Each structure stands twice: as structure tokens, then as C-alpha cells.
Amino acid sequence: MNKGLLIVLSGPSGSGKGTINQVIAEDPNVFLSVSATTRSPREGEQHGQHYYFITREEFEDRLKQDGMLEYNEYCGNYYGTPKKEMQQRLENGNDVILEIDVNGALNVMERVDDVVSIFIMPPSLEVLEDRLRGRGTESEEVIRQRMNEAITEIGKADQYDYIVVNDKLDDAISEVRAILSAEKHKITRMREFVKGVLNYGNE
Amino acid sequence: MNKGLLIVLSGPSGSGKGTINQVIAEDPNVFLSVSATTRSPREGEQHGQHYYFITREEFEDRLKQDGMLEYNEYCGNYYGTPKKEMQQRLENGNDVILEIDVNGALNVMERVDDVVSIFIMPPSLEVLEDRLRGRGTESEEVIRQRMNEAITEIGKADQYDYIVVNDKLDDAISEVRAILSAEKHKITRMREFVKGVLNYGNE
Numbered sequence: 001m002n003k004g005l006l007i008v009l010s011g012p013s014g015s016g017k018g019t020i021n022q023v024i025a026e027d028p029n030v031f032l033s034v035s036a037t038t039r040s041p042r043e044g045e046q047h048g049q050h051y052y053f054i055t056r057e058e059f060e061d062r063l064k065q066d067g068m069l070e071y072n073e074y075c076g077n078y079y080g081t082p083k084k085e086m087q088q089r090l091e092n093g094n095d096v097i098l099e100i101d102v103n104g105a106l107n108v109m110e111r112v113d114d115v116v117s118i119f120i121m122p123p124s125l126e127v128l129e130d131r132l133r134g135r136g137t138e139s140e141e142v143i144r145q146r147m148n149e150a151i152t153e154i155g156k157a158d159q160y161d162y163i164v165v166n167d168k169l170d171d172a173i174s175e176v177r178a179i180l181s182a183e184k185h186k187i188t189r190m191r192e193f194v195k196g197v198l199n200y201g202n203e
Numbered sequence: 204m205n206k207g208l209l210i211v212l213s214g215p216s217g218s219g220k221g222t223i224n225q226v227i228a229e230d231p232n233v234f235l236s237v238s239a240t241t242r243s244p245r246e247g248e249q250h251g252q253h254y255y256f257i258t259r260e261e262f263e264d265r266l267k268q269d270g271m272l273e274y275n276e277y278c279g280n281y282y283g284t285p286k287k288e289m290q291q292r293l294e295n296g297n298d299v300i301l302e303i304d305v306n307g308a309l310n311v312m313e314r315v316d317d318v319v320s321i322f323i324m325p326p327s328l329e330v331l332e333d334r335l336r337g338r339g340t341e342s343e344e345v346i347r348q349r350m351n352e353a354i355t356e357i358g359k360a361d362q363y364d365y366i367v368v369n370d371k372l373d374d375a376i377s378e379v380r381a382i383l384s385a386e387k388h389k390i391t392r393m394r395e396f397v398k399g400v401l402n403y404g405n406e
Contacts, residue, residue, distance in 0.1 A: 124400055154401055162385065163393035175388055182365065182385030185378055190366035197327055198357055 002189055004029075004095040005180060006086070006112060008105040011120030012150035014131040016166040020120060021099045023173050024180075031089045033098045036062070039077035052082065070100070070107040081108070095180065102153045109159065116183050118176060119160040123167040125151070205395070207232075207298040208386055209289070209315060211308040212379070214323030215353035217334040219369040223323060224302045226376050227383075234292045236301045239265070242280035255285065273303070273310035284311070298383065305356045312362065319386050321379060322363040326370040328354070 009024075011017040025032035036052040038059050047053050054062075059078045062068055071080030081098055089096050098108060109115055122128035128150055132143050157163060162179050166172040183189070212227075214220040228235035239255040241262050250256050257265075262281045265271055274283030284301055292299050301311060312320055325331035331353055335346050360366060365382050369375040386392070 121397065121400065151401065154397060157397050158390055158394055160390055162388045163390055163397060164388055165396070175384060178381035178384035179388060181378060181381035185365045185367055185382060187361055187363055187366055191361055193368070194324065194357060194360050194366060197324065198354065 002093060002184075002192070004031075004090045004093050005116050005183055006090060006108075006114070007095060007097045007116045007118065007180065008100060008108050009097055009118045009120065009176070010100060010102050010105045010153075010160075011166075012122070012128065012153045013146050014128045014150070015120040015122050016169060016172065017099065017120045019169065020164075020166065020173055020176060021097055024176055025097060027095075029093075030095045030097060033081060033086050033096050035079055035100070036068070036082050037077055037079045039075075039079075069098075069111065070104050072104065072107075079104075102156050106156065106159060114188070116162075116179070117160040118162045118164055118179060119157040120172065121154065121157065121163055121165045122150075123165050127167075205296060205387075205392055207234075207293045207296050208319050208383060209293060209311075209317065210298060210300045210319045210321065210383065211303060211311050212300055212321045212323065213303060213305050213308045213356075213363075214369070215325070215331065215356045216349050217331045217353070218323040218325050219372060219375065220302065220323045222372065223367075223369065223376055223379055224300055227379055228300060230298075232296075233298045233300060236284060236289050236299050238282055238303070239271070239285050240280055240282045242278075242282075272301075272314065273307050275307065275310075282307075305359050309359065309362060317391070319365075319382070320363040321365045321367055321382060322360040323375065324357065324360065324366055324368045325353075326368055330370075 009017055009021055021032055024030055034048060034050070034052055036054050036059065038054060038056045041047065041051070041053050045051065056078065059080065062080070062082070063071065067083050068080040069083050069086065071078055081100060081104070086096050100108065105117060109117055122131070125147070129143065129147055132138060132146050138146070164172050164175045164179070212220055212224055224235055227233055237251060237253070237255055239257050239262065241257060241259045244250065244254070244256050248254065259281065262283065265283070265285070266274065270286050271283040272286045272289065274281055284303065284307070289299050303311070308320060312318055325334070328350070332346065332350055335341060335349050341349070367375050367378045367382070
């Protein structure tokens with residue numbers, strides 16, 4: 001059986017990446033990878049669903065055992081992508097989506113050869129700003145900061161394999177699904193099938 | 204505006220490539236390229252629809268003017284892919300499908316960098332043989348010859364970008380459409396869009 005696809009799907013805050021990931025992961029064949037962190041759970045956050053909440057000691061043990069695909073430290077807490085569950089799912093033929101930020105995604109692309117990387121773009125910066133304001137929860141300062149982060153992240157989009165513009169959510173989801181389907185039909189993943197067809201005929 | 208995709212879609216006799224090409228070309232944005240030949244029209248064949256029927260002199264003139272993307276000679280007749288109409292369509296943003304045999308396709312892949320190549324596979328040699336027999340029009344000898352040609356062609360499938368197995372026609376068509384959609388979202392085709400989003404914000 002073919003291994004599943006390892007997918008990184010990222011984009012700036014307000015791009016809609018979280019919603020897209022969740023809809024794609026409704027497919028029972030797709031597994032949304034859960035990150036590990038040493039920070040405390042916030043209200044409503046569940047261990048194993050939003051994050052694996054582990055201690056600093058556990059995290060550092062895992063690092064020593066090469067148990068993290070990538071990690072970083074932010075505001076004094078570790079965040080990382082556990083390797084083991086991801087690898088098991090891929091071996092079982094499941095696709096695995098990593099919802100990680102742009103720097104994490106670039107780290108993964110450096111370490112893993114056949115990762116499929118998708119960057120979710122807003123149709124324009126104006127639309128992105130409207131979306132961030134529309135939440136109504138952020139101060140002007142936070143909005144300016146998010147916009148600056150978004151511009152920095154979009155500047156790195158050209159290191160991804162694919163760009164999907166999230167103008168209409170349904171279209172963006174269809175496009176992500178099309179990318180995953182196309183990736184499965186690449187010759188690199190179909191070579192065994194082709195060989196099988198030819199050998200069977202010769203037996 | 205982005206140029207359209209140049210697509211070669213081939214596969215052995217009985218793979219269903221002709222039907223798939225025709226359904227894909229129902230999209231008004233997709234243009235099925237018409238080959239030129241020096242052979243005589245068969246009953247029911249229309250100039251400009253099945254082939255451009257031209258004289259040997261015209262064909263050789265076009266070759267001298269570098270007017271053919273690829274060509275070959277078979278049973279004393281030339282067959283070739285005219286460049287001009289194809290290039291105009293691509294410039295206009297239309298996708299162009301070349302329905303050419305495997306050797307023609309390999310020639311095109313050598314000459315054009317960004318061609319998208321799709322090989323249509325039967326699910327097995329047994330199914331292919333059943334399909335060829337099912338037509339009820341071919342002698343045993345012709346069937347053996349077609350099967351041998353198919354095996355040779357499938358042996359070259361690993362030089363294509365994508366393999367689509369035509370087990371159920373509707374699925375195969377969806378998969379081809381997914382490949383074309385994914386190709387349009389590759390970073391190489393989206394770079395200008397990304398730049399546009401960033402520049403607009405800075406103006």
C-alpha cells in the first residue's frame with residue numbers, strides 16, 4: 001500500500017487555514033496532526049485535541065530521542081510536532097495534515113523530501129484586514145501587528161508548492177482536495193502500480 | 204493573465220483516452236489541438252475537426268518554417284502538431300490538450316519545459332484485452348498486436364508526470380480535472396498573484 005501524504009497547510013491569521021484544515025480532516029482517511037506544547041491549557045482546550053500538553057522535561061526528553069519533526073520556543077514555551085503518531089498514520093496510508101506556522105512549515109520542508117506544502121492566501125490585503133477587523137475582538141494595535149505578520153508570511157509563500165486563494169471557502173476547499181488528489185496520481189506514487197500491471201501480465 | 208496549460212494526455216488503445224479528452228474539452232476554456240496529416244481523409248473525417256488534411260508540400264513547408272511542435276512519419280504519411288494555433292490559445296489563457304501517441308508525447312516533453320503529461324492506464328492488462336475484444340471488430344492478430352503495443356507504451360508511462368487509472372470513466376475524468384486544477388495552483392503559476400497582493404498593499 002502507498003504511504004499517505006504529509007501535508008503542511010499554512011497561511012496568515014485570517015486566511016481561513018484553520019477552517020480549511022478542519023473540513024479536509026472530516027475525511028476519515030485524513031488525520032490532523034496535534035502539536036505538543038509545554039504551555040498550560042487555556043479554557044476549553046482538551047489534551048490530545050487542541051494540543052498534547054506535556055511538561056518541559058517530557059518535551060526535552062522527546063527532543064533528545066529525536067521524537068519531534070520540528071519545534072520552536074515561543075514566549076518561554078516549547079511547541080513541536082511529534083513524529084511517532086504522524087509516521088504511524090502515514091505508514092497506514094492515511095494523509096496527515098500539519099497545521100503549523102510558516103517558520104515551522106519551512107523547517108518541515110527542509111527535513112522531509114516529499115511533503116506537500118500549501119499556502120492559503122487571502123485574495124488581497126484589504127480583504128484580510130477587513131476579516132481581522134470583522135472579528136471585532138482585536139485592538140487597532142493587534143490588527144496592525146497581525147497585518148505586518150501576514151505580509152512577512154506572504155513574502156515566504158513562494159517557498160511552498162501550491163498557493164490556494166481563499167476568496168470563497170468552498171472553492172478553496174475544492175482546490176485543496178484537487179491538489180491532494182493530483183499528488184496521489186504523480187508518477188512517483190504510481191510507479192509500483194504501473195509495475196504491477198506489467199508484471200501481472202507476464203506471469 | 205496567466206498562460207494556459209499545455210497538456211499531453213496519452214495512453215494505449217482501449218485506455219479510454221479519446222473519451223476522456225473529449226469530455227475535458229467540453230470546457231470552453233479547454234482546446235483540443237487538431238493534428239495535421241498528409242494522409243487522405245477517411246469516411247466521415249472532417250478537415251479541422253479530426254485532422255488538418257494538408258499536402259506533403261505544405262507539411263514540408265511548415266517543417267522548414269519550424270511550424271510543427273513535433274512530427275513523425277508513419278506508413279509513408281506525415282503526422283504533426285501545428286504550433287501556431289496552440290501558441291495563440293495558450294497566450295489567450297486557454298488550456299490546450301494534445302492527444303498524441305506516446306512517442307509524440309515524449310518528443311513534446313523534451314521540447315517544452317512546462318508541459319503537463321498524463322498517462323491513462325487500464326486497471327489491468329486483462330481489462331484492456333477485454334475492452335479490445337469487446338469492440339468485436341478486431342481480428343485475433345490485431346488484438347495481439349494492440350496488446351503488445353500497449354505493453355510497450357505502459358513501459359514508458361514512468362516518463363509522464365501523472366498516471367490516471369481509467370477503471371470508472373467518471374472517476375478518471377475527475378482525476379484529470381483535479382490534476383489540471385492543482386497544476387494551476389502551483390507556485391510557478393501563482394508567483395505573480397502573490398507579488399500583486401504584496402505590491403498593492405504597499406502603494
